Amino acid sequence: MSIITLTTDFGLDNWFVGTMKGVIKSINPDAEVVDITHAVRPFNISEAAFILRNSYGYFPSGTVHTVVVDPGVGSKRNAVVVKSRRYLFVGPDNGVLSYAVDNEEIEAIVKIEKEEYLLTPISETFHGRDVFAPVSAYLSLGVEPGEFGPPLKEIARLSPSVPQRISEREMVGHILCVDTFGNMVTDVTASLVEGLLKQSKTQKFRIFIRDREIIRICKTYSEGKENELIALIGSSGHLEISVNRGRAADVLGMEAGGKFILKTT
Numbered sequence: 001m002s003i004i005t006l007t008t009d010f011g012l013d014n015w016f017v018g019t020m021k022g023v024i025k026s027i028n029p030d031a032e033v034v035d036i037t038h039a040v041r042p043f044n045i046s047e048a049a050f051i052l053r054n055s056y057g058y059f060p061s062g063t064v065h066t067v068v069v070d071p072g073v074g075s076k077r078n079a080v081v082v083k084s085r086r087y088l089f090v091g092p093d094n095g096v097l098s099y100a101v102d103n104e105e106i107e108a109i110v111k112i113e114k115e116e117y118l119l120t121p122i123s124e125t126f127h128g129r130d131v132f133a134p135v136s137a138y139l140s141l142g143v144e145p146g147e148f149g150p151p152l153k154e155i156a157r158l159s160p161s162v163p164q165r166i167s168e169r170e171m172v173g174h175i176l177c178v179d180t181f182g183n184m185v186t187d188v189t190a191s192l193v194e195g196l197l198k199q200s201k202t203q204k205f206r207i208f209i210r211d212r213e214i215i216r217i218c219k220t221y222s223e224g225k226e227n228e229l230i231a232l233i234g235s236s237g238h239l240e241i242s243v244n245r246g247r248a249a250d251v252l253g254m255e256a257g258g259k260f261i262l263k264t265t
Contacts, residue, residue, distance in 0.1 A: 002140035003032045003063040007052055008128065009040040010068070016126070020068075020133040023119065027137035034059075039180070043071040045096050047177045047256065049158055050185075053099035054236045056087060065100070066136045067091035074124035079112040079131050080155055081145040088145070090136050092127070095158035102157075113149030161187040163262070169199055170263035173239070177256050182247025184254065188239040188262060193217070196264045207231055209241060209260035210252050227251075 004024060010016040021033050036055050040048045048069035056065050070092040078093035084104035089097045093111075112118075112131060117138050119130040135148060164172040173188040196205065207214040214231045217239075224230035224244035229251060234240040241260070242248050249255060 002028065002030065003034060003059060004136050004140055005034045005036050005056070005059065005063060005065045006038070006068075007036040007040065007048055007055075007066070008038045008068045009042045009044065009048065010038050010128070012038055016128060019129050023129055023133040024137040024140075027134055028140050031137060031140045040069050041177075041256070043069065044177075044256070045069055045071070045094055046158055046161070048096050049099040050176055050236075052097070053103070056089075056100050057103070059087070061086045062088075064088045064090060064136045064139045066132050067096050068128040068132055069096050070094065070127060073127050077156075078152070079127060079135075080152065081108075081110045081112060081135065081139065081148055082106060082155060083108040083110075083145045088139050090132050090139065093152075093156050095156045097155060098157040099160065101155070108145050109152040109155055110145040111149040111152050114147065117143070117148055163188050163192060166261075166263075169196060169265075170261065171196070173260050173262050175241075175254060175256050175258040175260075176238070178249040182243070182249040182251075183234065184241040184248050184252075184258070185234060185236060186239045186241065186260070190233045190237050190239070193233070193239060193262075196262070199264065205262060205264045207241070207260055207262050209258075210254065212252065214241070 017038050024031055072094055080093045082089040082101050084106050091097050112135055118134055122130045161174050173186045175184045176187050177185050212229055218224055218230045218232045221244050226244055227246050228244055230242055232240055243251055
């Protein structure tokens with residue numbers, strides 16, 4: 001059974017996701033369609049790219065990963081299929097696939113053009129239904145990427161968010177995204193934290209965010225006292241700022257793009 005994953009910013013209070021699944025099932029009734037998320041913040045390409053990077057590798061080889069976060073729908077941006085040694089990726093060529101495929105051995109990149117594999121007439125506002133869903137379904141049936149159009153040398157790449165070094169023991173970090181529980185996922189990785197601590201005499205650190213200070217990294221959310229602002233390394237391997245049984249983003253009044261200072265003593 002072929003697996004197709006869907007990642008979109010469509011939400012679930014309309015017909016968009018269901019319609020895409022209907023198109024897929026009409027072409028390949030045996031396809032298993034798995035929702036990664038439809039709660040990407042509208043038009044947020046970098047958030048979708050981060051979510052895909054952290055989820056795609058847990059699926060079996062041969063999975064088709066389809067991403068539709070597409071503020072340029074109907075414009076001249078390309079629609080693409082990327083084939084790696086393990087997976088197939090389908091989506092707009094706006095950088096949304098770049099974080100994931102950076103970790104993969106790419107075998108082919110193809111521009112989606114051939115109308116025999118698309119729903120026609122093609123809507124200028126719903127390529128998820130008319131382009132990406134049918135292409136994903138045909139891929140799941142074994143149609144080779146080269147059948148959809150001409151090859152491309154490269155896809156659009158996003159520049160990953162990177163903490164800014166202030167000194168040997170101090171850096172400015174950035175909030176990448178806020179999850180369902182209000183945890184603020186940052187661009188500070190576990191390896192960066194480890195590197196900072198190795199340069200520290202005391203093996204201690206401090207986070208300054210808004211008018212608050214965090215002085216320890218917990219291993220679990222439950223290590224924090226109820227409503228205490230804490231930091232920990234989350235499942236993505238990135239530093240998170242959280243509140244035990246609360247929403248850190250609401251407590252601090254911050255969202256993606258916010259900054260904080262991390263320093264060791």
